Amino acid sequence: MRIDAAAYACRWQGVAPSAKGLFALAGIAAAWLARSPAALGMLALLSMLATLAGARVPLRTYLAVAMAPLGFLSLSCLTMLVTPAAGGGWQWTPALFPAVAGIALRSLAVLAAVLGLVLTTPMPDLLLLLRRLRVPELLLDMMALCYRMLFVLRQAWDEGSTAQAARLGHGGWRQSWRSTGLLAGQMAVQVWQRASALQMAADARAWQGSLRFLPASFPDARRQVALALLAGAVLLAMAVCDHVWG
């Protein structure tokens, strides 16, 4: 929900998804090419700056969204520094620190590029981009339905949970567990009912077998793609220079 809200509120909401996709792709490719920690750090920093300063995504939102992948990344990197000892057991291996730091920075640069895309691109625009990239229609239909149902079911869950709380359903941990279980069971029925209702609603509007929607138009797309290509080229040039002369 936080990602969705940020994508709709940011300054780049109206920017063509192809432009943002190209810039993110360039960031990922540059992170893959660059070698030195300094270059990788710079790439990560530039992607973050583009998201925070360029698209005006709030820092608090950025950190909240990045927290989970950063936690995973930190844990993975820390475990890489622990190796089996010769006499059995485990030992701390500082000698691996440069290699692990390189991996961490590379991952961070890729993460920053991906976050730049998802935090500035609403889901419907991402679906549009995937449609242009010839992703199978069935998968896109399912993604579109899942996205919509996420909000519908969340609302149904909130309403059910509030109704339970109003009748002391969450008075203690035992009641809370019971209420949550009951609600989960009820949600399964609701999912089935809502799926039937959506099928009926689609049939009522002459559904022909696939969910077809009007593609969004981005009148400035050409200029935006050109700018994204330029910015992406700068990232790639940095990475190539680092790769060749670093």
Added chain:
Amino acid sequence: MIELDAVSHTFADGSAGLSGCSLALAGGRRHALLGANGAGKTTLLQHLNGLLRPSAGHLRWRGNSYDYGRAGLTDLRRRVGLVFQNPDRQLFSALVEEDVSFGPLNLGLDDATVRARVASALDAVGLGGFGRRPVHQLSFGQKKRVCIAGVLAMEPEVLLLDEPMAGLDAPMQAELEALLDRLAARGVTIVLSTHDIDFAWRWADDIHMMAAGRCIASTPAHQLPSQLDALRAAGQRPPLALALHAELVAREVLPAGAAPRSMDALLAALRALPATELSGEIQL
């Protein structure tokens, strides 16, 4: 325009949705379906749109039996659009304009035509400029209007609405009523189900009363005063304006004549009377 001839429908669980329902809906008019919960109003609307097929009986569009083949249903649903009661059960796209474009694209129209229809439908429901808004950020009333726009974009001749006023506050109901008036003025035939007898009395040209899966009476709205028994059988009380007018006529406050169609009209009739001093004593 649409006729139902002894239509029955039995659901998979064995319950009867419609039982020998016969009804004729004239084109270019405003029709209100009245009935208690479970009377068969929603089932009837779903038959009109071809979502349900009768277990017995026939439906006719301009004299021809409904064609339940793929092409026939597409043609029928282009002409007869249905707006569901709960918008969250109808809207499945992320963006407003995407959802509104769903129907016209299913009709095989080109993108430019669809884009023009989407803009026109959103303007008609007062949501011009909302096209790029995510559906989940809209209020209930706005979602309801998006549902109507989604059907209007298919440019139907008949618009079916299942309890359109349900869940709307008074200002939103007034907005929706104004929208229905505009659509009726454009020649769209409107059929809606409602529990609000005062609204039906004020708005409809024809009133159809349902009970236990049957249409027990159909009448031009101005003749409703002669159908009060059928109205009660359909689980409805007489409209307030009608009942109050009858009382005022009985007490010779107002002259006998056609009953006003709304409380506002009744108040206007009262205000038009010359102001007189009350005579006599009030006995408590």
